[in-house]
Amino acid sequence: MIFGLEFPPIENLVEWPNFFGPQDSWYGFNKIALINLIALVATAGLFLVASRKKTLEPATNAPRGSRNLVESAVSFVRDGIIMETIGREGLKYLPYLVSLFFFIFISNIFEVIPFFHMPANARMAGPAVLALITWVFFIAVGLKHQGPKYFWNAVAPPGVPKALLPLVIPIELLSTFIVRPFSLAVRLFANMLAGHILLVTFSVLCITLFTASLLIVVLPFSFVMLVGLTGFEIMVAFLQAYIFTILASVYIGSSMHAEH
Amino acid sequence: MSILAQVAYEATSKAEAQAITAAGYAGLAYGLATLGPGIGIGYLVGQSVQAMARQPEAAGMVRTTMFLGIAFTEALALIGFVVFILLKFV
Numbered sequence: 001m002i003f004g005l006e007f008p009p010i011e012n013l014v015e016w017p018n019f020f021g022p023q024d025s026w027y028g029f030n031k032i033a034l035i036n037l038i039a040l041v042a043t044a045g046l047f048l049v050a051s052r053k054k055t056l057e058p059a060t061n062a063p064r065g066s067r068n069l070v071e072s073a074v075s076f077v078r079d080g081i082i083m084e085t086i087g088r089e090g091l092k093y094l095p096y097l098v099s100l101f102f103f104i105f106i107s108n109i110f111e112v113i114p115f116f117h118m119p120a121n122a123r124m125a126g127p128a129v130l131a132l133i134t135w136v137f138f139i140a141v142g143l144k145h146q147g148p149k150y151f152w153n154a155v156a157p158p159g160v161p162k163a164l165l166p167l168v169i170p171i172e173l174l175s176t177f178i179v180r181p182f183s184l185a186v187r188l189f190a191n192m193l194a195g196h197i198l199l200v201t202f203s204v205l206c207i208t209l210f211t212a213s214l215l216i217v218v219l220p221f222s223f224v225m226l227v228g229l230t231g232f233e234i235m236v237a238f239l240q241a242y243i244f245t246i247l248a249s250v251y252i253g254s255s256m257h258a259e260h
Numbered sequence: 261m262s263i264l265a266q267v268a269y270e271a272t273s274k275a276e277a278q279a280i281t282a283a284g285y286a287g288l289a290y291g292l293a294t295l296g297p298g299i300g301i302g303y304l305v306g307q308s309v310q311a312m313a314r315q316p317e318a319a320g321m322v323r324t325t326m327f328l329g330i331a332f333t334e335a336l337a338l339i340g341f342v343v344f345i346l347l348k349f350v
Contacts (some may be wrong), residue, residue: 009349010345010348010349080320081324084320084321084324085328183335186338186339186342187331189342190339190341190342191338193341194338194341239327242327243327243330243331246324246327246328246331247331250328
């Protein structure tokens, strides 16, 4: 507590009471679950709406409205992520990566939406599950493309001298199967939590300055900073969805062929 | 004596003093964790901008690789941030 600035304890920032159901029960439903549900419904709904025939311009057959948005997003994931990291043969994994991108982006963007002001990924559970799904996915892709030999190729890349194998195998084992999902989850989680705390800090500062007598002259600067950081957090929400998708794409691509 | 140590000294109970010291070390841990990634990301982006300026037609590829590199480098700073949260609040 400095200059009467009372920062709320971290539990008040990220833990939400259940709308219904007792706390700690499996069917309890709180704000995080609501945001995740909205992200799920919005992602599915956007694609269902966009795939209707009505979203095409009758005369020229050009996309419009929601279809325009979805087509540009899909082509962004296809050309900007898959073609750059895997290549043509990765195109069949486009649906997974597009839905991953949309789900993460929508659940992140609730960080700046009024009355929510909470990124769903600022709790570890969401990113952890997404990283686990990606982990299972790239292992499954490796098994599909290389068979059981995938595990050996992943821990001992072909071409490594035999003498180095005792050193390489533990490192690769650790980095491929443990560090990858861990860092995926922690990256998304920590970025969103940091952004959330940053916004809360400046909001608390603004409120405190509003009631302060003399220090109120600092309020405009603080408020401008808050607005600027909100814009910055919109960028971070997009960037984290992009980075998660691009890393998932890189991991899937790396398990399609043995490295050399 | 630093302000932090003074605050810790004046705190009434011992547990409180310990919590304040832990909070101070949390800040120190996060500060140290930012040093390496800060230099790394700066160097990485600088080199990428140079590459894009020299070969604008390769800008797309360089940008993708740049984001990948940033993501890997940033992970260290973020683990530092998580350690900060754990030290300060848990």
